[in-house]
Amino acid sequence: MSLLSLSSLSAFYGASQALFDVSFDLAEGEVLALLGRNGMGKSTTIKSICRMMPVASGQLVFDDHDLNRLPSHKAARLGIGLVPEGRRCFPNLNVYENLTAAARPGHWDFARVSKLFPRLAERRNQRAATLSGGEQQMLAIGRALMTNPRLLILDEATEGLAPIVRQEIWAAIRTLKEETGMAILLVDKSLFELSQIADRAVILQRGADVWSGNFGDLTEELSSRYIGV
Template identity: 60%
Template sequence: MLELRALQSGYGETQVLFDVSLSVAAGEVVALLGRNGMGKTTTIRAIMGLLPVRGGQLAVDGASVAGLKPFQIAQMGLGLVPEGRQVFPTLTVEENLVATARAGRWTLADVFALFPRLQERRRQLARLLSGGEQQMLAIGRALMTNPRLLILDEATEGLAPLIRAEIWACLARLKAERLAILLIDKTLDALMKLADRHVIIEKGVTVWSGNSAELAAAPDIRARYLHL
């Protein structure tokens, strides 16, 4: 579904990605790992058309999307839960959810069933929600676009333990429904249980990829690329 080969990108004259390769198949969960500042968010932004592709290949369903606008990439079935949530603060919960909705499997009722807390706060302005509730709203908003691939940048960063557990349970349910997921998070234990494969980047270069069993059996890789 999604394939990056030797992707290069960056900000202005500053190149951040030099050789990032990864793929996500239909129904697959892939974790993008690496220490802070290694290019994970830049990779997500390049995938979504928010940064230019300077080299390499970026394809969805085998067709190049390099140079397409973000809304065109989203229309191909990619839904983004951005770092920092970025909900629309002056809209209500319900207005946030319907603002970018497309017809498909996910409806307002489905999102409220997934996150009952959002239904309780459906008339509340998004800026008045807690951080955890805003993250639920950001996930719900992305699901309302009815994506084939859900991309989450820092899925549970800064959230209370109970809220983190709720988010992980939500992602497990989405995986059971065979929704493809690409996610960034620092909670390695949870990622090892959820993800089918892991891709590690270091200074804008893919340095390792493999499944959870292979990563669990490679303490040297974890120490070298994931630990501070």
């Protein structure tokens, strides 16, 4: 049974159409990679799911709830946690304050987030603005986890990070899949790392879904045509 379902989703920025009948499903406990070159509609799709931009037409359903009828904060309360592109931590709050600002009761609390990212416990009283880029990314993921989501969405979670930090982030994502069974929607350019964790993939091209299937069926020809530079 689908946890998230997009059916013929269309969206606009002003008069410019950004999404053209995008359709895909995401099941409970599944990891889905949303792929495509820059500017092809990946972040727009995420913004639509999170209700950060209006949908012109199509169906958007999460856990049998019509997301089209909900504002962003109510969609989040249904169990959608977003790690946005650019991290967007609260710069003047410390690590603990960032993590607890939108926390909701459930499995994920400060102790469990600290176990996943021990560095956050070490930086507990440090302002987010003074953290490294990698530490801010860990903080953004931890903050989303502390909303105790059923679906975690990560938009370019490893972009611009040093290789060793990227590996820490990927290890944390693998832990989330293996130990929690959380549904995860990933946007990332690292095909090798995605191949180690993603169950399925959807490729967007000019705002339309042009391929979907098991990640293992993603061929070099498809990658070169739709994803490679």
